[in-house]
Amino acid sequence: xxxxxSTAAVEAVxxxxxxxxxxxxxxxxxxxxxxxxxxxxxxxxxxEQWPRDGTPRNPGAWLMTVAKRKAVDRFRRDxxxxxxxxxxxxxxxxxGTDEFDLHLDLDDDHIADDRLxxxxxxxxxxxxxxxxxxxxxRLLGGLTTAEIARAYVQPEATIAQRIVRAKKTITxxxxxxxxxxxxxxxxxxxxxxxxxxxIFNEGYSATSGESWLRTDLCQEAVRLGRLLAALxxxxxxxxxxxxxxxxxxxxxxxxxxxxxxxVLLLDQDRRRWDPLLISRGLASLERAQALGDGTGxxxxxxxxxxxxxxxxRAEDTDWAxxxxxxxxxxxxxxxxxVELNRAVAISMAFGPAAGLAHIDQLxxxxxxxxxxxxxxxxxxxxxxxxxxxxxxxxxxxxxTMTENDAERELCRQRAADARRALTTG
Amino acid sequence: MRFLGYTLGDETAPQPEMAPxxxxxxxxxxxxxxxxxxxxxxxxxxxxxxxxxxTLRDGEYTVVDGPFTEAKELIGGxxxxxxxxxxxxxxxxKRFIGVLGEGEVRVRPVFGAE
Numbered sequence: 001x002x003x004x005x006s007t008a009a010v011e012a013v014x015x016x017x018x019x020x021x022x023x024x025x026x027x028x029x030x031x032x033x034x035x036x037x038x039x040x041x042x043x044x045x046x047x048e049q050w051p052r053d054g055t056p057r058n059p060g061a062w063l064m065t066v067a068k069r070k071a072v073d074r075f076r077r078d079x080x081x082x083x084x085x086x087x088x089x090x091x092x093x094x095x096g097t098d099e100f101d102l103h104l105d106l107d108d109d110h111i112a113d114d115r116l117x118x119x120x121x122x123x124x125x126x127x128x129x130x131x132x133x134x135x136x137x138r139l140l141g142g143l144t145t146a147e148i149a150r151a152y153v154q155p156e157a158t159i160a161q162r163i164v165r166a167k168k169t170i171t172x173x174x175x176x177x178x179x180x181x182x183x184x185x186x187x188x189x190x191x192x193x194x195x196x197x198x199i200f201n202e203g204y205s206a207t208s209g210e211s212w213l214r215t216d217l218c219q220e221a222v223r224l225g226r227l228l229a230a231l232x233x234x235x236x237x238x239x240x241x242x243x244x245x246x247x248x249x250x251x252x253x254x255x256x257x258x259x260x261x262x263v264l265l266l267d268q269d270r271r272r273w274d275p276l277l278i279s280r281g282l283a284s285l286e287r288a289q290a291l292g293d294g295t296g297x298x299x300x301x302x303x304x305x306x307x308x309x310x311x312x313r314a315e316d317t318d319w320a321x322x323x324x325x326x327x328x329x330x331x332x333x334x335x336x337x338v339e340l341n342r343a344v345a346i347s348m349a350f351g352p353a354a355g356l357a358h359i360d361q362l363x364x365x366x367x368x369x370x371x372x373x374x375x376x377x378x379x380x381x382x383x384x385x386x387x388x389x390x391x392x393x394x395x396x397x398x399x400t401m402t403e404n405d406a407e408r409e410l411c412r413q414r415a416a417d418a419r420r421a422l423t424t425g
Numbered sequence: 426m427r428f429l430g431y432t433l434g435d436e437t438a439p440q441p442e443m444a445p446x447x448x449x450x451x452x453x454x455x456x457x458x459x460x461x462x463x464x465x466x467x468x469x470x471x472x473x474x475x476x477x478x479x480t481l482r483d484g485e486y487t488v489v490d491g492p493f494t495e496a497k498e499l500i501g502g503x504x505x506x507x508x509x510x511x512x513x514x515x516x517x518x519k520r521f522i523g524v525l526g527e528g529e530v531r532v533r534p535v536f537g538a539e
Contacts, residue, residue, distance in 0.1 A: 012512035016461065057523070219507065226462030253537075274537075276466060276505070 010050050013059045014043050018142035021063055023114025026177050029071060032121055033167030036139065038074070042067040115140065116231045117177050119224070122166075123192040126173045131166035132195045133202075134159055140227070141220050151217050152202070189232075193241050193298060196224045200245050204252075218249055229284065236292025239284045240299030246281030247305040250274040261406060266314045278309045300329040319349035336367045340374055352384040372401035376411055383418055392418035427465075427535040428514035430521065431503040432528060436472055436492075444526065454524045458504075463517055467504040497529075505535070 018039060025035035042063045056062040122135040137143045137151075145163060149156040180188040203217030225242040232238050254272035257263050285306055288299045304325045311317050326342035339362045347355020359378050368374035379394030395415035399408050444450075458464045473491035480487045504521075508514040511534065518530045 006512070008510065008512040009515065012510065012516045015509070016513065016516060216509070219509075223462035223507075227460060230456075230460035280465065 007047060007051065009055065010043075010046050013055065014046065014063070015142035017060045017063055019115045019118060019140050020060065021067060022139055023118040024064060025067055025071070026118065026121075027114050030177060031171055032118070032139070032177065033164075033171055034071075034074075036167065038067040038070050039063070041070050113179065113231075115227065116179050119192055119228065120179055120188055121170060121175055121177060123188070123195045124170065124173075124175050125188070125191050126175060127166050127169055129195075129198070131162050131169070132191070133199055134162045135166045136195050136224070137199065137220060138163055140224055143220070151214070189235065189237070192228070193237060196221050196228065197241060197245070197298070199224070200248070204248060215252060218245070218252065221245055222249055234291060236288045237296040237298050239288035239291065240296050240302050243281045243284035243288055243302035244298050244305055246277045246284060247302060247309055250277035250281060250309060265308060266317075270312060270314070273309060281309070282306055295328060295332055297329065297333045300325055300332060304329070317348070319345050323349050336362060336365065336371075336374075340368065340371075340377060344377060347381055347384075352381045356381040356385065370401060372398040372407070372411070374398075375401065376414070379411075379414065379418070383414075383421075388418045388422040392416075392422065426508060426510065426514075427537050428506045428508055428511070428532050429503060429535050430506055430514065430518050430530055430532040431499050432501040432522075432525075432530055433497050434500045434528060435497055436500050447524070447526075450524050454520060458517060458521075463506050463508060463513075465505050465507050467502065469502050470499060472500070473498055506532070 021039045021042070022032065022035045025038055026032045029035060045066050046059075046063060050056070050059075119136065119140050122139050123132050127135065134145075134148055134152075137148050138145065143151075145160045146156050149159040152159070179185075200218055200221035203214040203219075203221065222242075222245045225238075225245050228235075228238050229242045250273045251265070251268065253274070254268040254270070255263055263269075281302070285299070285302045288294075288296070288302065292299060294300070294303065304322055307318055307322050307325070323342060323345035326338060326345050330338045330342060340359070343355050343358040343362060346358050356378070359374075359381065362368065363374070363378070375394045375398035379391045379398060382388075382394060383391035392415045395411045395418060399411035399415065402408050402411065455464070455467075473493045476491040476493070478487075478489045478491070478493060480489075506514050506517060508517065511532075514532045514534075518532045522528055522530045
């Protein structure tokens with residue numbers, strides 16, 4: 001038996017070719033929705049013909065040729081699309097596809113750019129965030145709607161509808177198929193990076209669904225990050241994001257204990273961290289820092305993650321440097337969560353009193369009142385300072401705020417421990 | 426999922442002459458595989474004449490310098506791939522050997538972290 005001609009083999013080729021196929025078609029016909037349909041139609045032909053006749057030597061070119069032929073058929077049928085003939089210089093009455101071929105040639109020099117254009121379109125701010133995520137996984141990852149639905153634990157119909165609507169929105173809004181330049185570029189690139197990092201985090205935080213599916217999402221995001229880094233070599237933050245994702249990925253296996261329970265960073269068995277991903281991540285971080293001034297939000301987060309993976313033992317962690325990086329990050333990305341992490345780093349570097357001072361300052365803003373980690377971190381610091389009654393109160397408060405059973409149990413446990421320390425101490 | 430792809434061949438057999446454009450074509454292929462995020466590590470490997478074979482039997486080490494006489498050896502290169510499934514790893518391997526023109530590539534899943 002050969003795997004060469006199986007459905008899985010055809011689908012593998014298709015996933016690899018999909019972004020370039022859709023990109024190349026969109027560049028020529030200017031409609032990403034139509035391009036995606038044509039590519040999909042070409043796959044149907046491939047699934048029918050390749051298992052029977054064998055996979056062509058150059059499957060990408062085969063798929064493009066078939067998709068082009070289908071484009072011609074559609075344009076002939078559909079008079080509403082007449083305007084598009086003009087754009088690509090096709091005479092709908094002409095027989096044969098020679099002339100069309102001339103205009104739809106697969107120009108190698110454009111392939112890379114096409115994928116970059118495609119990701120800027122699929123991450124366009126005109127789309128809702130869930131639409132950007134789904135469309136990016138569909139067009140750039142080549143995932144089917146069923147695969148995306150499984151990864152996000154949602155009905156397939158929901159994802160399918162989301163993608164259909166997203167394509168229509170792009171067409172209706174007349175989003176040009178191009179890489180933005182000038183002032184717009186930074187903002188649009190920010191959206192692209194945000195989309196990729198949200199895909200990664202959906203996999204990394206594993207809030208629901210089967211965990212292996214979620215890890216797949218991390219890998220899709222890393223793959224997108226690598227693609228972006230190769231296509232925009234000079235963008236510091238692209239390399240910063242890739243560095244962050246490669247470094248975080250290196251710890252995936254160590255984040256779960258033997259019974260599937262979460263293991264916190266400082267308790268992880270560092271021998272289980274993936275050295276290959278660490279070295280890739282550190283190399284990307286170096287590149288990001290060489291290209292920029294090191295103050296981009298992804299580069300900073302990667303630099304913080306790097307502080308951890310550089311140490312073979314948790315007790316060697318340079319917390320003062322981490323605290324300083326969080327301070328810079330808080331300026332670039334003001335957020336109570338960043339401040340909370342900063343407080344933890346300060347307490348590790350300069351003692352619980354310093355950390356508590358920062359946390360109480362943060363508490364005055366009131367923004368974290370309902371955030372369980374704020375209370376459990378505060379409880380932890382109070383406990384270390386021997387203020388056990390207050391610590392117990394904080395842990396009990398934290399227990400009422402978390403949705404996670406294991407976390408709630410841990411908070412209750414720590415509250416009980418603090419109360420016990422109070423009576424015995 | 427990770428896969429190890431490697432070329433196999435008989436290093437004593439005469440090597441076919443290298444096509445003049447092979448270097449450029451291979452460079453293009455490698456660039457594409459890196460861009461797609463598929464190749465995460467790669468390397469070349471020297472002829473067995475430069476290697477050694479170490480065996481341990483009944484508590485005795487034996488070290489034999491190369492070359493080795495096995496008909497087919499891992500020769501030339503290897504690449505560590507990150508692919509979604511075996512079918513993708515096979516497809517990238519086909520593309521690689523397609524650039525070479527002919528030969529044999531093997532690809533096997535790497536047990537790992539996931």
